[in-house]
Amino acid sequence: MTNAMRRSLDVAFQALSLLVLLLALAALAALIVDVVSDGAGRLSWDFINGYPSRRASQAGIFPALAGSIFVILLTALLALPIGVAAAIYLEEYGRRNFVSRAIEINITNLAAVPSIIYGLLGLGVFVRLMGMGRSVIAGAATLALLALPVVILSTREALRAVPGSIREGSYALGATKWQTIWHQVLPVATPGILTGLILSLSRAIGETAPLITMGALTYVSFAPDSIWSSFTVLPIQIFNWVSRPQRDFHANAAAGILLLMALLLTMNGLAIWLRDRYQKRLAG
């Protein structure tokens, strides 16, 4: 092969690689344009504030929106303390022994278990064994287990980023290990921990399969008013609408998707804002 041929082959290969990458981004753009053009017309205050209906043009999404927010807040309340505690143990206390190692491998594996399997776990343990029924709390507990591996992994990273000098300074003043963690390490790591939490929740809020499997309803005409209420969430409502043959319901699904994406963007924006704040604080 001549030099010129090799050069042009190299340029062609570079172009192909970039083209493939841009093709993937074009798919993302097509998805967004498609959903906006299908759903933007349906998005209105009546839609957000309304209740499901047999007539597509009158159907609203309020119970699903309220259900999503309720479930995700409860998920955060469950996953945050447990996840942070587990991460503190593994990062600050865990000795390099068999038990810690086994727990770590287990967490990595759990992060890759299909989400629908968590739904079967929730159905077997929370809904039936613990008798919670198909309630908001059972759904939140299921999603909390799903979110835990990510919360633990990101919390560990946040803890690891806390400079050792802070710990040493605290010990030098006579603080115990827990006093050091509670008063010095955790406050510094908080923005990092919250960033990880929000990112894992933004994944959980889009989850459909585990909640369908544990038995959340697809047609709910009321907003949940206690943790024992039955409920539905945005992705399930979207699934319900997209599964119907009528075109009008597809427009509802697209409008629901826009609402879900807006919620996701807000959560991600919050996470990015927290991360920036965090980086400034460590630098300053």
Place this chain on the structure above:
Amino acid sequence: MRRFEFVIERGLFLCALLSVATTVGIIAVLAVETAAFLREVPIVDFLFGTEWTPLFSTPRFGVLPLVVGTTLVSLIAMLVALPMGLLSAIYLSEYANSSVRRVLKPVLELLAGVPTVVYGYFALLFVTPLLQQVFPNLAGFNALGPGIVMGVMILPLVSSLSEDAMRAVPIGLREGSYALGATRMQTSLRVVVPAAFSGITAAFILAISRAIGETMIVAIAAGQQPRLTWDPTVPIETMTAYIVQVSLGDTPQGTLEYRTIFAVGMLLFLGTFGLNLVSAWLRQRYREEYS
């Protein structure tokens, strides 16, 4: 004070142990129901039967149609995600300068953050109609559309893990190759990719596991007809879509039909768990190679 510290440490340990309890819980729930299922349906009929009609009056419990459906969609997804993901990774790792990478990488990763129900909508109402203009015989529900969309969803996973593996390859190997007069393409394909092989394989295997466990895209766009076929143009049903289908119906608890979802779930869990273990082991290996 000592006592308090001790209690705190025990409490933290219990929280860490919850992750182990989760794994044990998953296995226990699946095992109990699967065992009850297998008491009524012989395991050979379940694993090798070619008809899956558990909701019919004369039910058959051969899981092969679901397994083949899952394999078919995953295969299509991999045909999209593997080459495209690898080329994207090569571009990001070997060609792009750092400012281009800083823009492209997060945008690419947005693809992984889109909820799967949204991809299902996209597959059913955008990609399938588009494909029908090329293949007029394509059914409204099929394996091809959701397979392609699933590939796009998994692409960032393949790309970002492969890129990590390629960036872990020491710069000296590339310099040696350049010094011998190789172009970037030759260096990428003949030096970097082979050197990062175990990491790239780990990414591929994790991607396959993700495809097998993916639910909503296929539940929405692939249909609910368990049939033993490799034809990507007709409606099929995957293992995950079947679990969703039964969960949506009002099958009474404790019946044989109800237990089928746990038996199918067990199969799904064992398959993905095995793949995840192999992937983790390979990642461990490439970390050791260059550290």
